[in-house]
Amino acid sequence: xxxxxxxxxxxxxxxxxxxxxxxxxxxxxxxxxxxxxxxxxxxxxxxxxxxxxxxxxxxxxxxxxxxxxxxxxxxxxxxxxxxxxxxxxxxxxxxxxxxxxxxxxxxxxxxxxxx
Amino acid sequence: xxxxxxxxxxxxxxxxxxxxxxxxxxxxxxxxxxxxxxxxxxxxxxxxxxxxxxxxxxxxxxxxxxxxxxxxxxxxxxxxxxxxxxxxxxxxxxxxxxxxxxxxxxxxxxxxxxx
Numbered sequence: 001x002x003x004x005x006x007x008x009x010x011x012x013x014x015x016x017x018x019x020x021x022x023x024x025x026x027x028x029x030x031x032x033x034x035x036x037x038x039x040x041x042x043x044x045x046x047x048x049x050x051x052x053x054x055x056x057x058x059x060x061x062x063x064x065x066x067x068x069x070x071x072x073x074x075x076x077x078x079x080x081x082x083x084x085x086x087x088x089x090x091x092x093x094x095x096x097x098x099x100x101x102x103x104x105x106x107x108x109x110x111x112x113x114x115x
Numbered sequence: 116x117x118x119x120x121x122x123x124x125x126x127x128x129x130x131x132x133x134x135x136x137x138x139x140x141x142x143x144x145x146x147x148x149x150x151x152x153x154x155x156x157x158x159x160x161x162x163x164x165x166x167x168x169x170x171x172x173x174x175x176x177x178x179x180x181x182x183x184x185x186x187x188x189x190x191x192x193x194x195x196x197x198x199x200x201x202x203x204x205x206x207x208x209x210x211x212x213x214x215x216x217x218x219x220x221x222x223x224x225x226x227x228x229x230x
Contacts, residue, residue, distance in 0.1 A: 009155065
């Protein structure tokens with residue numbers, strides 16, 4: 001069984017500040033991990049995913065995430081926030097093999113960027 | 116760029132009505148999914164399909180039904196809508212990414228309100 005915990009339902013940063021969105025996972029097998037972004041009134045868009053090729057994963061729009069097995073974490077970061085980054089962010093985990101289609105999502109973190 | 120479409124985007128309907136939410140993708144993906152999303156909550160998988168004539172229920176029990184007669188089309192039907200069905204419904208499709216994990220692409224969603 002897999003689960004995801006996103007710490008902080010709402011994160012507020014100033015434009016130009018570091019963005020850090022936290023995600024911890026629980027999985028009985030080595031996981032695949034994903035970050036999705038959802039802009040208002042839109043569907044989810046994949047930001048990046050971890051598939052064990054490299055622990056530091058770079059995604060779109062300047063975001064990156066680091067897989068830390070010892071901490072069971074996959075936190076999302078961006079060095080400098082932009083107003084257009086304001087959205088809801090979802091961390092998700094899936095298993096391997098036959099169950100790799102089943103995404104388990106966290107509850108999401110709403111990112112607000114202040115001018 | 117993923118091409119997955121959902122109609123209608125918004126639907127307000129009275130109790131007891133039969134409704135069908137449409138989902139189509141033009142990417143030739145074999146796998147398709149329906150998720151239910153409530154505000155401040157994680158997405159829950161309610162139906163999925165591996166291909167034509169293949170449908171399975173997801174983790175969250177739902178009174179809706181689905182069909183997959185064509186690869187590109189995965190409609191969701193509620194025979195008799197109730198206020199408890201009020202939610203956002205997201206459709207997704209996926210293909211094997213070659214890295215052992217499926218990448219799911221999401222449509223814009225249908226926001227359903229049952230009065």
